Amino acid sequence: MSTAVPATSIMTVDNIMRGVVIKGGRRLAIQEYCIPVPGIGEVLLQMQASGLCGSDLRAIYRPENPKSEGAEGYRGVIAGHEPCGKIVAIGPNVPPEWKVNDRVVVYHIHGCGCCRECRAGRFISCHSEMGRQAYGWQRDGGHSDYILASAADLVRLLEPLSYIDGSVIACGLGTAYAATLRAQISGLDTVLITGMGPVGLGAALLAQKEGATVYGMEVDPFRREAAEALGIRTLDGASPEIKEEIGELTGGYGPSVVIDCSGHPKARLFGLEVAREWARIVFVGEGGSVSFDVSPLVIHKSLSIFGSWVCSISQMESLVENLVNWKLFPEKLVTHVFSVGEAEKAYTLFDSGKTGKVIITSEEEAKRWRESK
Structure with a gap:
């Protein structure tokens, strides 16, 4: 379910964010929402990079009527299941190790936390019909300016990995x-x-x-x-x-x-x-x-x-550590970056199959990436 509230005429520019919603049939829309406030156990991230994934094309973007039930059921939320960003606000009861300005990758499946698979860190295999929610599928994802994330789903992005590195790690890598x-x-x-x-x-x-x-x-x-x-x-x-x-x-x-x-x-x-x-x-x-x-x-x-479907959250943590030790920067897989406002262009190009990894980024991160080429 989408937690972002549609913007109204009484909202100020400072309180509005953009989000990409996929309509199916190779159509999408960029909509305005109120910037959400983190609740219990949640943090608000300012998005820095959010990748496009082949499963988005196969299951949501290309089908005329994407299915709404099951693990790949899309519920009209803000898309993007490869989020990476910076903590800008912290809700109640978030563990003290998470602080404002921390750089994080969001593990893209939020599990119920109670079933056997969740207790093993394999949220992808969570058995709860109500508790299992994927970012960008059943809850708001990363193709936006901000995203609410559960603190339980955060993986610390270690230096010198970039935000774009983090978005590639979030699902594909x-x-x-x-x-x-x-x-x-x-x-x-x-x-x-x-x-x-x-x-x-x-x-x-x-x-x-x-x-x-x-x-x-x-x-x-x-x-x-x-x-x-x-x-x-x-x-x-x-x-x-x-x-x-x-x-x-x-x-x-x-x-x-x-x-x-x-x-x-x-x-x-x-x-x-x-x-x-x-x-x-x-x-x-x-x-x-x-x-x-x-x-x-x-x-x-x-x-x-x-x-093999997706890594567990503990495996993602070890991957981040290994990448630093190996001096392997997955940003090298990226061929194109776009802003939220250019999402339609990003999806059309990615759908052509003539790209490497395509990322929706903040303006700051896009500038850094382009200057590095």
Whole structure:
């Protein structure tokens, strides 16, 4: 449910903020709201960066009538589930470690706090129909000037990570990190990542830092070029010799880990086919399906297949710490930044598939990003 109150004629400019609401059918609106006041256990953040995610396109932006129920039910709230910002006001009963001006990432699922999954920090798997709310889906998200967040959902953004780094961590890179943890990647591994969109690129960069030899696979030339520019050797998934290429690169064995970030049936099947015996397969890309003959592809090869959705909040905290130690700045995945007022342009461009990560930022953060290029 939206907690932001629509602006009225009696409000002053100082009390009004903008928020992006997705209408479906590739339509959105920028609306005015009263800046909210934090309640018990809440903080008010001034938004600095909020990423666009492929799941926003698939489940909310493109469908003519986005569904309103379930984990991906959109309830007409302010969009954006990758928020990162600065605390500007603190409500009652917020733990004293959070202070005004603290830089934070918002873990984008608010759980009930009582079920078994929430107690393990896996808010994404919260079982409560009433208590589980995702920012940008069932409660107001980050495509706005301000956002109310529960203090329980905050992850401290460590220096020298930027706000844009934080917004990439908030979902996309957190999702990639969870996948590498499920696969237990180490320096002993050769990893193939299928689908080199923002999540695939992030998974590749993380797997490299975890010590693995990493190859990407992508059919889109733009995305292959982007991956290569980041130092990720990326193969043409449309090449008729692709299996032979992978065989040569892996000494004839195939990769020990395959992470599918494409969600495409052919890519998923391909990963199972080229994986070596006893390999670990992780399905991350949303949507689609896959059909295969279980005995020769899975049982006889002794493959382990994992599904991986989003990292837990504790994993996100460790990711932030690791990024600082690795000197890995996920901002390098970003190709375009826009202000809240340019949201329609941002979504249209991101929907084209010809971008890296796209971020809606504050004017200050947009200026910093552009000057760094």
